[in-house]
Amino acid sequence: MNFKDLSLEEIVLKLKNKEIKKEEVFTYFIERIKKYDSKIQSYNFVNENWLNTIEGTLYWLPIAVKDIFCEVGVPTTCSSKILDWFKPPFNATVIENLVQAWASSLWKVTMDEFAMWSTNESSAFKKAINPWWTSRIPWGSSGWSAAAVAAWLAPAALWTDTWGSIRQPASMCNIVGFKPSYGRNSRYWVMAMASSLDCPWTLTKTVKDSAILYEIMNWYDVKENTSLPWKDIINPEIWNKKDLKWYKIWVPKEYFEEWLDEGVRNRIEEAIMKLQELWAEIKEVSLPMTKYAIATYYIIMPAEVSTNLSRYDWLRFWHVSNENYDSMDELFINNRSEWFWDEAKRRIMLWSYVLSAWFYDAYFKKATQIRTLIIDDFNKAFEEVDAIVSPVSPNVAWKSWEKIDDPVKMYLSDAYTIPASLAWLPGISVPAWFAESEDSEKEMLPVWLHIITPRLTEERLFEIAYVYEQATKFAEKMAPGFED
């Protein structure tokens, strides 16, 4: 049977009604991985022993898992040489939740090292390829998973979004990327990048598929003190909605500056008109603190990253990079210099500085104060409106290796996803058709609409995204070359 026209929801329903067998589904995806993975290079390795798992709500549905979620005995490396084939002694809680819902893990999809970088160059394993145009990147840090779902090498992928790592690659690959409010999900045994921002979540083909996995995975975890102490259930009535009467939706004018590519701007304006046709009330507004979001983020996030990365020294795996050392400090320096990629080192150095006793008040403390003002901006806005929409990124997918020498330009491309992450808000990216790249190639690439709602209003987010998705059906198109 060919499952390519089905969504995760439809496959699960067929499994439930015993119209198809679990072996068929698993073999189908394994066969596709064998056939196509060499083209997009997503998986580090694949689990073919799926029958060991028990049965449940997802009926053994296979799911691709980012190399950041610990699974007992399964090599989990954050795609870094410094964790060289580390086998965790515990399962991440989100993995436990999926296993209890009887999903089976297809195992490890590669990622940018420790989930940082945008151009998919920092994995210790391989570079990523966008299934829409193989000369282009699917974006960081979860491009490999977005490519896997877009090429239908998995019906869903489990990922983390710190400030865009789900929403951006989903958009570049024309699938749905969802990030819940911070705290909806446990971060227990998910390798930490920036602890006050990390949100584990999913990449799927449709909005409803994201909501199905959301209901399974959002759960209080006694082992993780930022997880929220209740479960969120989505009202199934929202799937009957056909319009957005009388939702008030804001378009912040700061998100439409001149550095937004022309093609992306046109598609987003069309998407906003579509929302209007669906009876949403559209208003242009201002979120004045937006201009400080990138600077704030690039102080808070790397400060947390450098703290989290301080635990890796390679020693506990019995490796010593260079036998010639006179002190423990020198040994750590040798190991960390040799086994971290450039960006990890850059962030460790710069942001150890912002946390140092002399500069803490000037940088880190100031950034946390501005973060509060950004949260206030959103709180004020949401007193008057129900949702905010924006582009996900100012540009379409870059060509492979295009921006490696320009980290600042790369950091700027995160401008639209950062504010929601700093304010712990839920966000989703949904396809908004294609635009021409601004380089000489003039290739047509996916563009996306970013929807943000107030903290803990995932149901509303799903409703708006679902109505828009049903009215446009843009995600139904499959990446060329992977259709059979």
Ligand code: GLN
């Ligand atoms: N592009 C971001 C970076 O460079 C990705 C962050 C994330 O959400 N993991 O670090």
